[in-house]
Amino acid sequence: MERLTDIIALVGEETVRAIAGLIGVLIVVVVNAILLTWAERKVAGHMQRRIGPKEVGPYGLIQPFADTFKLLAKELLVPKDVAKPLYHLAPILIFIPVLVSFIVIPFDAQLQVKDINMGILVILAFSSLSVFSILIAGWGSHNKYSLIGAVRSVAQNIAYEIPLLLSLLAVIFMANSFSLKDIVEAQKGLWFVFYQPIAFLIFFVAGVAETNRTPFDLPEAESELVAGFHTEYSSMQFALFFLAEYTNIFIVSAIATTFFLGGYSGPVLPGIIWFFVKTYGLVFVILWFRWTFPRVRFDQLLNFSWKILIPLSFINLLVTGGILKI
């Protein structure tokens, strides 16, 4: 024990915190991805009145591990004529911002890697980088489907970033802080979803669009573009894209929980359980969307954002600001 305190004193508390946080974040990311690949197939099955995976392990729970080993064992195939630096950079680049976003998410009152007073800006700044890596992946793949998917993704992400930011801004007005922890503390009385139902809806729709999930999965529309931007990726590089996608789903749900559903606050049970219950409830809704709604057309997608969501979020912001001023 003395040794441990010595080490902490030597390298500094901040460093130890950062390393412990990184390990914790990695565990959450991997466990979440494993759970979600299983849950997605299970939910898909039951929504179509099938059973879903059941052969590997009890209720098919070992299935994600089997998939992971398969992907790890596969050859890393690089097609001819790809832009090699870009092609190899993209899967790594898509994964880093995802990890950074976890730093500021408060899992519990004390469980947060670092409470930055501009917390939400960190998440938004880094999560908007993921569109950049999708563009790189599509550009570097030397494949028309990848390129079309990437270009769609850019247009989509630019369109939906704006209502996403504006809807969160209304909550930030109310909480008077950018720090995620302060926002959770501000919801001790009544959750912001009851004050800001429109902002919640806008955020959730835009969040689904930002994570490229159905009904907004145009960048990887499998019926038109083979697999979109990750058509040419195989093996572990493909797995990294998937890991990033599932982690993004988690992050969007976690932000929605923190901003609108009171984060870790809740009676009786410890905060971390409340946080995960709320987050995975929203994750389930996103999975539910996928197996209910057909994909939107591209003009519908952009019209919906520019003509409906953005004006609506501006009005919401104005009304919120006006009421708070009075």
Add this chain to the structure above:
Amino acid sequence: MKVVRDIVKGAVSLLVGMGVTIKAFVSPTVTVQYPRQTLSISPKFRGHTKLVADEKNPDKTRCIVCGMCERNCPSHSIKKVEGEKKEGEKTKTVTEYILNFTTCSQCGICVETCPVDALAFSSDYNPAGYRREDFYYDLVKEFEKRRKSE
């Protein structure tokens, strides 16, 4: 105003859709895990034909080797109906009955024309084989095998 109406209408239709899937989600699955579970076969199911046992002497079939089925088969799937007259019996006893199941369309004319109702459809729904010849069934042998397993 049209925009607002469209939004409300769209939102309602989305909720209706989500209602449909969540209902399916909580209702029981209909998948039958085939090799481990099987559905019960309908009694009217038409598998290949089989010979029916005589009520008085269950070791014997009812077939009298008249050849009506062979003559009436529209696809000439009944290849050979052979029998012999045994001592002390009034009718012939079938010794060989070859059904070419590869061309049989389970029309049931043989079952209908049989004067002694010696033919019936089996409930054998999953025959499989490696060669065409695997489906040239000798119904007498099949009858004896069935008899033994009972």
